[in-house]
Amino acid sequence: MPATNLEYWSTKIGRNQARDLETTTLLEARGWLVLRFWEHEPPATVAEHIAEQVRARRAGVSA
Incomplete structure (x- = not known):
């Protein structure tokens, strides 16, 4: 605060x-699926997290 x-x-x-x-x-x-990221997070890290979520959803797994 x-x-x-x-x-x-x-x-x-x-x-x-x-x-x-x-x-x-x-x-x-x-x-x-709601994902939130901070603007200071590295874009590569954000992209990898999104890709993980997409792969998990395609596999039918909640990540």
Whole structure:
């Protein structure tokens, strides 16, 4: 949590988390697999994770 303007950031982060949970729930209910990544993650790492999920789903395994 940031050291300054704590009330603003805690409220904002809480709203973002609630929104993300709602979005994930709705998408998963419709059969989507939701993957989230941070912008600082290396693209190769993200691509490999996505590829792993695709391979697992094609094999009928939840990874």
